[in-house]
Amino acid sequence: GAGVSQTPSNKVTEKGKYVELRCDPISGHTALYWYRQSLGQGPEFLIYFQGTGAADDSGLPNDRFFAVRPEGSVSTLKIQRTERGDSAVYLCASSLAGGPTGELFFGEGSRLTVL
Amino acid sequence: AQSVTQLGSHVSVSEGALVLLRCNYSSSVPPYLFWYVQYPNQGLQLLLKYTSAATLVKGINGFEAEFKKSETSFHLTKPSAHMSDAAEYFCAVSVNQGGKLIFGQGTELSVKP
Numbered sequence: 553g554a555g556v557s558q559t560p561s562n563k564v565t566e567k568g569k570y571v572e573l574r575c576d577p578i579s580g581h582t583a584l585y586w587y588r589q590s591l592g593q594g595p596e597f598l599i600y601f602q603g604t605g606a607a608d609d610s611g612l613p614n615d616r617f618f619a620v621r622p623e624g625s626v627s628t629l630k631i632q633r634t635e636r637g638d639s640a641v642y643l644c645a646s647s648l649a650g651g652p653t654g655e656l657f658f659g660e661g662s663r664l665t666v667l
Numbered sequence: 668a669q670s671v672t673q674l675g676s677h678v679s680v681s682e683g684a685l686v687l688l689r690c691n692y693s694s695s696v697p698p699y700l701f702w703y704v705q706y707p708n709q710g711l712q713l714l715l716k717y718t719s720a721a722t723l724v725k726g727i728n729g730f731e732a733e734f735k736k737s738e739t740s741f742h743l744t745k746p747s748a749h750m751s752d753a754a755e756y757f758c759a760v761s762v763n764q765g766g767k768l769i770f771g772q773g774t775e776l777s778v779k780p
Contacts, residue, residue: 556710583766592676594757594770595711607765643711652761653699653718656768658710 554578556659558644564665565634573629573662575644581657583650584627586619587643589661595643601627602650634666669694669762673771681779686730686745688774690758693739699761700741701768702732706754714756717741728752753778 557576565571577584583602587595597611601621612618616634621627631638641663645656674689692698702714715726722734728751732743741758755775759768 585767587770592772594673594759594772595768597767597769600765600767602765608763608767645711647766650766652764652766653716654766655713655716656703656711656766658703658712660708660710 556644556646556657558642558659558662560662561660562663562665564667566667567634567636569634569666571631571634571664573631573642573644573664575627575629575646575659577625577627577644577646578657579625581646581648582624583647583654584621585645585647585656586627586629587645589641589643591640598629598642600650607650631664634664636666639664639666669696669698669760669769671700671758671760671769671771673756673758673774675774676772677775677777679777679779680748682750683747686743686748686752686776688743688756688758688776690732690741690743690771691739692741692758692760694760700732700734701759701761702726702730702741702743703757703759703770704754705757705773711757714743748776748778750778750780752776 586598600608604624641661645658647654700717703711717734758771
């Protein structure tokens with residue numbers, strides 16, 4: 553596809569379970585970002601990849617959250633021992649080179665509900 | 668640390684009226700500023716950006732924004748609202764060379780017929 557693709561679009565899980573959210577960026581985009589958006593809030597930065605490496609993971613809230621991008625394309629956000637407070641829409645974005653003035657292209661998000 | 672504040676979580680205008688969505692920023696260095704729009708059930712998309720060239724920036728769908736350093740503002744305007752402009756609008760500042768964005772809390776724009 554031409555845009556950023558995120559799967560699943562909706563995920564309902566129980567407290568304590570493990571969850572993986574997948575992001576397929578625009579082909580050729582080297583920079584990839586994960587954000588979390590709670591109801592009524594703006595997107596909150598989680599982590600940024602340049603190629604395969606995490607260039608900035610300062611937004612990850614705790615060690616239950618982890619993200620990988622092993623081949624510099626698809627990324628997976630992993631959440632262990634989910635809590636009700638993790639419920640949110642998780643957004644992925646990519647940009648061509650990751651510079652400070654570059655446009656971020658966002659996917660439609662993965663809505664996570666933890667019961 | 669850089670941040671943005673959007674004044675007004677909800678703005679309602681009549682069709683054909685002026686749209687004004689407010690954004691103030693805080694930055695210790697010259698900022699790069701953005702407005703993104705989120706239509707229902709769609710991903711965020713870029714409306715316009717300020718990157719230290721012209722202070723008046725024109726974007727898509729008739730929107731524009733003016734960077735005012737003295738007021739630390741980057742307000743978004745459109746002369747005449749259309750029903751299709753109803754959406755959530757986010758102001759954002761770029762905080763480092765990597766393109767990481769810090770977003771405001773958003774303003775929901777409603778357009779009345």
